[in-house]
Amino acid sequence: MARRAATSGDDFSFVSPVVKYLLFFFNTLFWVISMVMVAIGVYARLMKHAEAAMACLAVDPALLLIAVGVLMFLITFCGCIGSLRENICLLQAFSICLTLVFLLQLAAGIVGFVFSDKARGKVSEVIKNAIVHYRDDLDLQNLIDFGQREFNCCGGISYKDWSQNIYFNCTSENRSGERCSVPYSCCLYSEDEGLQESHCAI
Template sequence: MNRTCADCLKSLMVFLHFICWLCGAFVVAFGEFQMMHSKYGSLIISFWPIYPANTLVVTGTIVTCVCYLGILGAMRENRCMLITFFILLFILMLVELAMACVFFVFNREIDTFFEKDLERSLEIYKHSPPNGNQTIKDDFDAVQYLFKCCGVHGEADWEGRVPISCCIDDPCQTVPHINWQEGCHMKLRNWFAHNFLSTAAGVVTLFIIQFICLCFTVPLFCHLSRKRLGYQ
C-alpha cells in the first residue's frame, strides 16, 4: 500500500469514526431526553435494562468514548490506539449482540417483571398515607393521565379508591366521576414495544457503522506494522 492510499484510508477512517461518534452522542442526547420526559421512573425497578433511556445513555456514552479513541488513533497513526480501539469496539459489538439476544429470549419474563412492578406500585399507592410515597403517586397519576388508563388491569384494581387521574373528563368535576376502563399494563407494554423498535433500529444502524469501522481499521494497522510506524 503506497502513501497516497494510506492517506485516503486514514481520512476515510477518521470520517467514519466521526460519524460513529456523532451517532453515539445523538444516542446519549436522545436517552437523556427520554429520561427528562418519562413519567414512570419509580414504577419500574425490578429489571433495570427494560427502561430504554438507561440503555441508550450507557451505550451511547461508551460508543462516543471508544470512537474518539479511534479518531485519535487514525489521525496520529498510532498502532497502540488503533488496536485498543479495535478490541474495545469488538467487545462492545459482542455486548450489543448479547443484549439483543437477552431481550429476544426473555421477552415474556421481562413482561412479567413489568406487570409485577406496576402491581407493586399500585399497592404502595393504595396503602400510603396522604403525604407518603409522593414520587410513586405522582408517577402513577402521570401514567394514568397521559395513557388514559386506570390501574394495572382496570378500574377494579383500586378497590373503590380510584384516584382522580383515572377520570375521563378534564377537568374532572363530576361526582362520582367516569373513569377509564382499560388498564395501564397493556398500554405501557405497547408503548415500550414501540420504543424498543425505534431503539433497535438505531442500534442496528450503529452496529453496521461500527462493523465498517472495524473493517477499515485492520488494513491501516497492517500498513503501519509493515512500515514499522505507529509507536512514535
C-alpha cells in the same frame, strides 16, 4: 533510490490515506451521534419527576440511551483519534472494543437460544414491569406504544397483561376513565379513521 528501498523494506508502516480518512470520517460521525444520544438521554432524565423516574428505574429508556451513548462515545473516540493520529494503541483499543462487543452479542444470542424459556420469562417480567408503570413515565409510555403499533401486539403475552395497570384494570376500586380498557396502541383502526383516543375497550 534510498527512499524506495526504505519503503519496500517496511511495507507494514504504510497506511492508505483512503482507509485512514474513511475510518476517521465514520468514527467522527458516530462520535457526534453518541454525544447527541447522551445529551437527549440526560435531558429526558432531568425533565422527569424524580419519583416517577425512580419507580421504573430498571426499564427507563433515558438511562438506556445514556449508557449506549457513553459506550459508543468511548469506542468511537479511540477509532477517531487513533485513525487521525495513526496511533497504534488507540487503534488496538478500538479493534479490541469492537471485538468484545461482537463477542458479547454472539454470546447473548447463544445464551438466549440455549436458555430460551428463561430468556422469554425475563423479557416478559421486564414488559410486565413496564406495563405497571405505563402512566408514570412518558418516555416509557411512548416506547411501549411504539412497540405495540410496530409489532401489532398488545401486552407481553396478551391484552390481559394490562389488567396489572391501576388505570386499566377492571377492579371495583378503579375509578379511572380507562377502566376495563387497553391503550390506543393496542386498538385496531382502519386507514380512513382520523383522531385516535387514548384508549379503547377490551
